[in-house]
Amino acid sequence: MTESERPIDDSAAWIRAALTQYERPLTAYATRILGDVERARDAVQETFLRLCNQERASVENHLSEWLFRVCRNQALDVQRKESWMTPMNEDRERVALDTAPPPTAAIEARENLSHVLGMMSGLPAKQQEVLRLKFQHGLSYKEISRVMDESIGNVGWLIHVGIKNLRGKLAGEGAEA
């Protein structure tokens, strides 16, 4: 029996498992991009609906990459539809992520959720995004490069600079001194 001939039930169970595993990470990720959880949920739902339409075999071996990529595109599309002024060029991502600081950043700082997040919110949006994909969602450089449509070299550079910016600050006041 080949992959594509598996009974549907099997695929359904597989999607349910993916839903359980990725629902939160994707929603958090999309919320970062869109700034509110409502629209993030819509993007995540659409992402999973798309997954339902995929051949399991074509997605299975790179599921997280696929989900993050689709979810990201969904979120950016939603964002762009709502923003007239976003230019139609390669700068799209940058503008989408840079111009609007995520509203949640302020809340995090206020609640002092954690020192890490406070420090993170001071970084440029793109650095934040790669760091989150790497350390929050556990994606590799290569996977991040596909999700964000960036070269691996550029992903490596963004992570490098991001870590350098945070280095020493995270370990608390002691390390800074």
Next chain:
Amino acid sequence: MKFTDDPRLTAYALGELEGTDRVEVETLLESEPAARAFVDDVRRTAAELEAGLKGELTKAGDARLLPAQRSAVERAAAAGPAKKLPRKRSVGAREWLGIAFAATLLGVVGTAYFGRQRYASPDESTSILANRDSAPARGPAGSLQGMGYASTVLPTATALPKSKSVVGNAPTLGRTTSRYHPPVDSIPALGYGTKVDEFFGDSENEQELSREAYERIYENPFFLAAVEQLSTFSIDVDTASYTNVRRMLVGGSMPPPDAVRVEEFVNYFQYGYEPPEGKVPFSVSVEVGAAPWNPEHRLVRVGLKGRPVDASERKPANLVFLLDVSGSMDNPNKLPLLKRSMQMLVQHLGAGDRVAIAVYAGASGLVLPSTSCEYPLEILQSLEDLRAGGSTNGGAGIELAYKVAQENFIEGGINRVILATDGDFNVGTTSDADLERLIEQKAKTGVFLSVLGFGMGNYQDAKLEKLSGRGNGHFAYIDSLLEAKKVLVEELGATLETIAKDVKIQVDFNPVEVKGYRLIGYENRVLEHQDFLDDTKDAGEIGAGHTVTALYEVVPAGGNLDVPGIEPSKYVQPAEVSSEALEGELLTVRLRYKLPQADTSEPLEVSVVDGGANFFELGEDTRFAASVAAFGMILRSSKNVGEATLEDVRRWAVESLGEDEGGYREQFLKLVDRAIEKR
């Protein structure tokens, strides 16, 4: 370089480094304690980051789907993928036969077409020079006296100083003034009220449309040749309006007036104009005879014919199909027709060609990376696998398609994005402008855009026309497999291979011979006169083998005819005319065009004398074009078509069917019949 500036150290610390880079970093670490310290530091920071960010995730309590959303996904999961063929299945013997048969069938059609390319032989085609020779009594001197023009001293014998060919290169041509007038600054003030758009225009009735969007067309008015000698416009090779209106008529409804673009009706049909000789990419021929709807008026037909390119000579093509798979395409006359159409096109591409397939709906994505047409099965299968769903976001898809086209750019070849959609982009007005700007900018880099419109009820005609225009491309509407065959197989060369771009036409009317004139159609393509010489101003493209036709209705001078819609100013004196105006020429057609890779335009000039032909002395092509134009004008309830009826149209068309290769003219008759029934 400092260690802290080397991203490889970070990558190494995170276990992301491989190959020689890894070896190099390890060597460095052995010898440099500072580098080791940096790597350790990165690892510590990474560990803290990871802990902090994972914490963020668990604390974001509401970051999950709502129960209703989750159950929607679960239902979809249980239903399984929509009917879809497995991607990498092998093709069974029967299907092989089917594909092979289809390919053979289409191959025959294609070959027949490319092999045909029949043109009127010199003796059949109406030669302008011949017309000139047989020019009857309406001589220059007579006209002058009749009109009482020109009180200055004029030569009475006006032998044409130079022997003019039908198509003449005029490299020194650099003026936008009339050749029949002195330079503008020596013309006395002309008074006011001579541009009369307000006399025409707002007559068409509004019609409630589903969601189909048509831009309002204000029919070109008549101009007085003594006041406005020049008429400048961009060529238009689009045909979508005709097909779209056909769809409506066949479906039993009359089209709204603004859906009718007369020039696209006329240009839907092939005409047997003589192909160019020498290096010029296209030929220009002009024919003059009586206008069928008003025999006192003259009809001027300007015909352009692009140099035909044989299928075997066609340059290699790098095509990116950008296909709309949004929910609105889920309709038998949209996505399935689109698939078949694109498959038909793929089957006519050769091993030197490449095709990539990008789709867009809620998200955009690359379905098939650029693939050589040496392996058409993979491309065909990818097309087969497309399914509709999601909302549309054309913008992101277009960017992706251009990116892929650019990555696979064939220097000196055909680089083109073919967008197939019902045009429902769901982006706001400002984004439309952004989209146009993007397309325009990409066209400058050599990636052109063609647009294929599909479907009904949701069809965004105006937008699609605009987009293809920006992208140096053409816009066709596909309502049937037969139409797909015409656009994508028979006219493959023209669709893919642009042989001249930014083609602009300026007609210089001689007021000694012409009292007034009107450009029929091309309302969306009218240019400012100064745009003619301005190489930065975009205009239409002509494809290999393409014919482009423009018609003017001319009110001749020398009689008591009024120019419709214009009461001449009581203050205006006829302007002075140049000596060339007395040579009996009716008008001069000037063209400017650029070769596909060029930035500067080339001139081309043809002078025309009215040989006095009546309508039935005109060639079949001109008569047929006139009947198609009349049909369009009647559908638009135009005031400019006189008393002509649909029955007249039918009669004129029946008498000018010619060889009618492909039966398109015959089909036009059926369409006229439909309109007669619906009236």
